[in-house]
Amino acid sequence: xxxxxxxxxxxxxxxxxxxxxxxxxxxxxxxxxxxxxxxxxxxxxxxxxxxxxxxxxxxxxxxxxxxxxxxxxxxxxxxxxxxxxxxxxxxxxxxxxxxxxxxxxxxxxxxxxxxxxxxxxxxxxxxxxxxxxxxxxxxxxxxxxxxxxxxxxxxxxxxxxxxxxxxxxxxxxxxxxxxxxxxxxxxxxxxxxxxxxxxxxxxxxxxxxxxxxxxxxxxxxxxxxxxxxxxxxxxxxxxxxxxxxxxxxxxxxxxxxxxxxxxxxxxxxxxxxxxxxxxxxxxxxxxxxxxxxxxxxxxxxxxxxxxxxxxxxxxxxxxxxxxxxxxxxxxxxxxxxxxxxxxxxxxxxxxxxxxxxxxxxxxxxxxxxxxxxxxxxxxxxxxxxxxxxxxxxxxxxxxxxxxxxxxxxxxxxxxxxxxxxxxxxxxxxxxxxxxxxxxxxxxxxxxxxxxxxxxxxxxxxxxxxxxxxxxxxxxxxxxxxxxxxxxxxxxxxxxxxxxxxxxxxxxxxxxxxxxxxxxxxxxxxxxxxxxxxxxxxxxxxxxxxxxxxxxxxxxxxxxxxxxxxxxxxxxxxxxxxxxxxxxxxxxxxxxxxxxxxxxxxxxxxxxxxxxxxxxxxxxxxxxxxxxxxxxxxxxxxxxxxxxxxxxxxxxxx
Amino acid sequence: xxxxxxxxxxxxxxxxxxxxxxxxxxxxxxxxxxxxxxxxxxxxxxxxxxxxxxxxxxxxxxxxxxxxxxxxxxxxxxxxxxxxxxxxxxxxxxxxxxxxxxxxxxxxxxxxxxxxxxxxxxxxxxxxxxxxxxxxxxxxxxxxx
Numbered sequence: 001x002x003x004x005x006x007x008x009x010x011x012x013x014x015x016x017x018x019x020x021x022x023x024x025x026x027x028x029x030x031x032x033x034x035x036x037x038x039x040x041x042x043x044x045x046x047x048x049x050x051x052x053x054x055x056x057x058x059x060x061x062x063x064x065x066x067x068x069x070x071x072x073x074x075x076x077x078x079x080x081x082x083x084x085x086x087x088x089x090x091x092x093x094x095x096x097x098x099x100x101x102x103x104x105x106x107x108x109x110x111x112x113x114x115x116x117x118x119x120x121x122x123x124x125x126x127x128x129x130x131x132x133x134x135x136x137x138x139x140x141x142x143x144x145x146x147x148x149x150x151x152x153x154x155x156x157x158x159x160x161x162x163x164x165x166x167x168x169x170x171x172x173x174x175x176x177x178x179x180x181x182x183x184x185x186x187x188x189x190x191x192x193x194x195x196x197x198x199x200x201x202x203x204x205x206x207x208x209x210x211x212x213x214x215x216x217x218x219x220x221x222x223x224x225x226x227x228x229x230x231x232x233x234x235x236x237x238x239x240x241x242x243x244x245x246x247x248x249x250x251x252x253x254x255x256x257x258x259x260x261x262x263x264x265x266x267x268x269x270x271x272x273x274x275x276x277x278x279x280x281x282x283x284x285x286x287x288x289x290x291x292x293x294x295x296x297x298x299x300x301x302x303x304x305x306x307x308x309x310x311x312x313x314x315x316x317x318x319x320x321x322x323x324x325x326x327x328x329x330x331x332x333x334x335x336x337x338x339x340x341x342x343x344x345x346x347x348x349x350x351x352x353x354x355x356x357x358x359x360x361x362x363x364x365x366x367x368x369x370x371x372x373x374x375x376x377x378x379x380x381x382x383x384x385x386x387x388x389x390x391x392x393x394x395x396x397x398x399x400x401x402x403x404x405x406x407x408x409x410x411x412x413x414x415x416x417x418x419x420x421x422x423x424x425x426x427x428x429x430x431x432x433x434x435x436x437x438x439x440x441x442x443x444x445x446x447x448x449x450x451x452x453x454x455x456x457x458x459x460x461x462x463x464x465x466x467x468x469x470x471x472x473x474x475x476x477x478x479x480x481x482x483x484x485x486x487x488x489x490x491x492x493x494x495x496x497x498x499x500x501x502x503x504x505x506x507x508x509x510x511x512x513x514x515x516x517x518x519x520x521x522x523x524x525x526x527x528x529x530x531x532x533x534x535x536x537x538x539x540x541x542x543x544x545x546x547x548x549x550x551x552x553x554x555x556x557x558x559x560x561x562x563x564x565x566x567x568x569x570x571x572x573x574x575x576x577x578x579x580x581x582x583x584x585x586x587x588x589x590x591x592x593x594x595x596x597x598x599x600x601x602x603x604x605x606x607x608x609x610x611x612x613x614x615x616x617x618x619x620x621x622x623x624x625x626x627x628x629x630x631x632x633x634x635x636x637x638x639x640x641x642x643x644x645x646x647x648x649x650x651x652x653x
Numbered sequence: 654x655x656x657x658x659x660x661x662x663x664x665x666x667x668x669x670x671x672x673x674x675x676x677x678x679x680x681x682x683x684x685x686x687x688x689x690x691x692x693x694x695x696x697x698x699x700x701x702x703x704x705x706x707x708x709x710x711x712x713x714x715x716x717x718x719x720x721x722x723x724x725x726x727x728x729x730x731x732x733x734x735x736x737x738x739x740x741x742x743x744x745x746x747x748x749x750x751x752x753x754x755x756x757x758x759x760x761x762x763x764x765x766x767x768x769x770x771x772x773x774x775x776x777x778x779x780x781x782x783x784x785x786x787x788x789x790x791x792x793x794x795x796x797x798x
Contacts, residue, residue, distance in 0.1 A: 235748070357671070365679055372683060383690035385708060390686035394678060519725050519744045580748040599725070599745035608725050608745050 003068050006056025007147040010097075013049035013104070014137040016042055020107075020130030024123035028197070036123035040111045043126050046133065047108040050101045057097060057146055058088050067154040070094060070146040076160040076576050078547040086171040087161045092311075093146035095174055099291070100136045102175070102182045107133065110186060110211070117207060124193035125186075132185055135318045143311045160576035163548070169229030177222030177249060181287040183215020184252060187259060188284035191277045192326055195333045200273055202340070205266040208280070210635045212263060213493075216256045217631030223249050224624030235582035235597040237517065237612040239620060242391045247370045248290030251363045255283045258359035260631075261352050269349060269414060270340025275356070277334065281326045286363070288319045293370070344416035351409035358402040365394045403458045403505070406498065407465035429468050433460035445514060455509025462502040466495055490634040497630030504623025510616035517613070519599065523606040531613035533594060534558045538566075539605060548572045550583070553607060555596055557587065564594075569609075571598045593617050688759060696762065697736035703762045709738060709770075710757040718752055731758065731768075742770040749775040 020042040027035025057070075061084045066072040074091045075084055089095040107129045114122055140146075190208035194200055226249070231239045240246065259279040266276045292315040343349035369386045376384050411417070411425040437457030441449040474483055516530050522537040529535075538554040550572040557564045569585040584597040592615045599608025690708045691701045701707055711731030718729040725744055729752075730737045740758050750756060750773060760770035 357668075361672075361675055365675070368679055369683070372687070376687075384687040385690070386683065387686045387688055387706075390682045393682040393686070521723065521725055582748055597745075602720065603722060610745050 002056050002059050002063075003065065003147040003149065006053045006060070007145060009049045009053040009056065010137065010141060010145075010147075013046050013053060013100075014134065014141060016046040016049065017104075017130045017133035017137055020046060021127055021134050022130075023127075024130070025127035025196075028120045028123040028127065031120070033119060036119050039123045039126040042130070043104075043107045043111040046130070047104040050104040054088075054097060054101045057094060058085055060147075061085060061088055064158070066156070066158050067149050067151060068146075069148045069150050072150060072155050072158045074158070074161050076158040076547065078575065079158075079161060079166070080546050082171065083161060083166045087165075089174050090161050090165050090170065093140070093144045095178075096136070096140050096144055097146055098175065099178055099182060100133065100140060102178050103129065103133050103136060103185060106182055106186050106211075110189075114207070120197060121193055121199075121204075121207070124196050125189045128189035128192045129185060132189075132322075135321075139311075139314050139318065143314050157576075160547070160574065163572065163574045163577065163579055163581040164233060166547075167229065167233055169225060169233060173222060173225045173229055176218055176225060180215050180217075180219020180222050180256075181249075181252065181290065183211065183218055184256060184280075184284040184287050186211040186215065187280045188326070191280035192329065195277065195326075195329050198333060198336065200277070200333070200337045202267050202270050202273075205263045205273075205276060206640075209260075209263050209267060210637075210640050212256065212260055212280075213631045213634045216253070216260055217628040219249065219253050219256060220624055220631065221628040223253060224621050224628070227624070228621050231617070232584055232586055235584050235610075237584070237595050237597070237610070237614065239511070239617065242369070242388045244370050245290075245294050247366050248286075248293045251366050251370075252283050252286040252290060254359050254363040254366070255279060255286055258356045258363075259283050262356050265349055265352050269343070271343065271349060272353070272356075273339065274330075274334045274337045277330060277337075279356075279360075281323070281330065282360075285319070285323045285326075286367075288315070288322055292316060292319055341415070343414070346412060346419060346422065347416050348409055348412045348414050351405050351412055354405045355402060355409070358398055358405075362395065362398050365398070366391065369394075400454060400458055403462060403501070406501070407461045410465040410469040425468065425472070426465060429461065429464035433457045433464055436460055444510075449513055452509055452513050455505055455513075459502040459505040459509070462498055462505070466498050466502075470495060488637050488639065490637040490639070493630040493633030495630070496633060497627045500623040500626030500628075500630060502623070503626060504620050507616050507619030507621075507623060511614050511620065514615045515613065515617075517611070519608065519610050521602055521606055522609045523604060526606075528611065530611050531592075532559060533564065533613065535596070535609075535611055537607070537609065540607065543570070545572070547576065548574045548581075551598070551601070553596075553598055553609070555585075555609075557594060567594070567596050569596045569598045571601075588618065590618055591616060690757075693731055693733045693738045694736045696738045696766075696768070701762050703764060706759070706761055708757055708759050709740070709768055710755070711738070712755050713750070713752050715752045731756070738768055739766075740768040740770050742773055744773075746773055747775040 020039065023035050023042070024039035027033070027038065059065075060068050060071050061075055062081070064071070064075065064077045064084075066075075070091060070093050074087045074094070079087065087094075089098045107126060110129070111122070111126055114125075117125070187208045190204050190211070194204035223246075226246070227239045230241070231237065259276065262272050262276040262279055265272050292312065369390050372386055373384050407426065407429070408422065411422045434457050437453045437455075437460060438448075440456045441447065441452040445452065473487065474480055518528060518530055520526075520528050522528070524537060524539040527534050527536045534557065536556045536558070538556055540551045540553040543550050543552045550570040552568050552570045554566055554568055556566045565587045567585040567587060570583040572581040572583055573579070574581060582597050582599075584595055586596075587594040592613060595612035595614055597610045597612075599610060601607055688706055688708045690710060693709070693711045695701060696709065701709075709731060711733050714730040714732050714737060717737075718727065720727050726741065727743070727746065728739065728741045730739050732738075740760075742758070742760075747756075754775060757774045758768060758770040759772040759774070760768055763769050
């Protein structure tokens with residue numbers, strides 16, 4: 001009964017999104033206030049029925065209703081309850097339902113928190129989001145309904161959730177990532193609404209800024225979490241694989257970062273308007289492309305769900321309609337856009353333009369590397385794969401150059417800055433970061449390393465310029481405390497995010513240069529040494545979990561004769577799928593991780609053991625978190641609330 | 654030329670130069686870093702280059718997995734049900750590596766015709782067959798008909 005209710009609610013939600021996609025948009029174009037007013041209640045209705053539908057599916061999981069195909073394929077009665085609930089988005093259908101639920105959530109959020117938005121703008125924004133929802137909910141209903149039944153013969157028990165996904169990481173990672181992906185639909189909707197209305201002044205940039213920042217923060221958080229999950233769960237000790245699906249989330253993040261900065265320039269200075277619109281369109285298109293790549297199974301990937309050509313085709317059509325439609329609209333409307341001011345060669349605008357170009361170029365190279373195998377295959381020129389060296393070879397120089405500009409921009413002013421000023425302000429930070437960067441590899445490692453020099457210098461360059469700019473704010477002020485209060489949350493957010501970049505860069509540099517790793521055959525009592533630590537293998541014992549049995553090994557780790565910790569990596573065997581899983585054991589620390597994973601059992605109680613020493617690996621996720629926190633902080637700026645009041649005043653006047 | 658036009662021209666030139674530089678870099682690194690995929694039959698016919706980084710895919714032959722007793726050296730054979738290729742790998746195999754399972758190995762051919770793998774990939778799905786393998790096998794079956 002409950003699954004049918006869910007399906008029914010989903011159909012109703014589709015009905016409301018069709019209405020939302022038509023009535024307010026028609027009202028806005030014919031200036032019919034009543035029809036425009038329908039946008040808000042329709043958004044509420046759509047959200048309500050999406051929630052009902054989602055709760056129905058979750059209930060089916062909680063009650064082990066194995067007559068439902070999706071539940072039977074992704075759950076099992078032995079599964080602990082938290083994993084039963086997170087299994088709702090453990091497969092294709094459920095994760096799409098989550099996608100649609102989050103989309104309707106963003107829609108209702110826009111309708112609730114945009115009191116200051118002029119009515120026609122709100123109607124258009126919600127209308128555009130209604131169009132997207134219509135596309136996705138019909139996709140759900142026609143190709144991948146999670147509510148289909150196995151009748152009359154249903155299985156006694158479920159096929160279980162993939163053991164890799166039975167983890168805290170899966171509970172949080174997809175929802176966060178989807179919040180980001182789908183969140184860019186808000187920026188997209190604002191851009192399309194601005195194009196439709198023809199009012200391409202800076203106002204739309206101000207309205208969509210907080211939404212874009214939040215979406216960006218969620219996406220960054222999701223990527224960070226995904227990287228962390230891959231690190232401890234896949235058992236290889238890697239944190240980024242340039243896997244097509246990782247790339248699919250990185251591309252919108254890169255373009256989103258560009259969008260965020262470009263929106264700031266558009267709002268403050270009234271330039272880059274058409275570019276910003278284009279970025280908003282691309283950020284969301286890349287999110288859709290990401291969904292297409294994951295769902296269609298066109299690319300081989302660790303994430304590939306059971307794929308189906310029909311589904312891939314449907315998403316491809318959605319993708320083509322979105323990109324084609326929005327670009328056509330853009331082509332017709334954008335020639336009317338006028339810049340409101342000009343700027344010189346050495347100005348904040350110019351540096352932000354450089355930042356934008358680099359970020360977009362980076363996204364394009366990632367896109368090329370991801371799609372190149374597809375292209376070659378389609379041309380019949382053979383089967384290839386593009387390896388991580390390609391991405392590293394391009395990512396490092398492009399990002400390095402961008403970081404140099406990032407530091408410069410902290411000293412540059414709007415419009416124009418004399419070169420003399422920049423020199424005066426940044427000479428000291430530059431010298432300090434170069435000097436420390438040069439000394440660091442000697443002090444930490446055992447000799448000069450260019451990569452460490454580069455990475456550390458660039459990170460310190462960001463940190464010192466950010467702090468320098470912060471300090472400069474206090475020069476003319478008598479009270480430090482008053483100034484601290486006076487600075488806006490969005491300034492603090494920017495500082496935090498930029499420091500996050502530096503922290504991540506330090507993590508990436510040190511972990512990729514100074515990591516040590518050994519695969520060894522270890523018999524009981526064997527000891528190996530890695531990065532001054534001694535690892536002693538004490539043997540294994542069998543343990544039993546809720547839905548698995550495991551061999552649990554014990555390794556005693558000591559440093560210079562002193563015991564540090566004893567780690568217990570496991571080799572699990574899940575009962576239902578009969579699949580093996582490596583559960584790594586990690587001693588985490590701010591400055592180093594010790595990471596042990598079990599390979600396979602060998603003769604005489606010996607095991608293949610993989611031991612990693614990962615210095616500063618936590619920094620890379622810490623930096624990611626700082627960036628996301630910074631993004632969220634900017635939203636608490638009073639400016640947005642104040643501006644909303646004035647614009648609403650103007651609208652009513 | 655007015656100063657405004659001059660500036661515009663400079664910007665356009667910079668963009669053209671910059672993008673051609675990037676495109677050049679991209680093409681160069683792509684050519685350096687692509688890994689071509691070969692099936693066991695292609696290797697048996699000597700199509701695969703010796704010493705170049707390539708990928709080989711196939712099913713692990715039953716009973717072919719042999720481990721060294723004192724190290725992590727493993728040898729096994731991969732088949733596309735027509736020809737087989739011998740693979741040597743030192744290290745830890747993925748959880749889903751087992752006999753009869755479809756896998757992809759990355760590495761290079763040595764002069765003796767043995768594939769020296771540096772990486773072995775198996776998918777986290779027991780019924781999974783890499784699309785590359787599935788396709789070559791399908792082509793095989795059709796050729797038989």
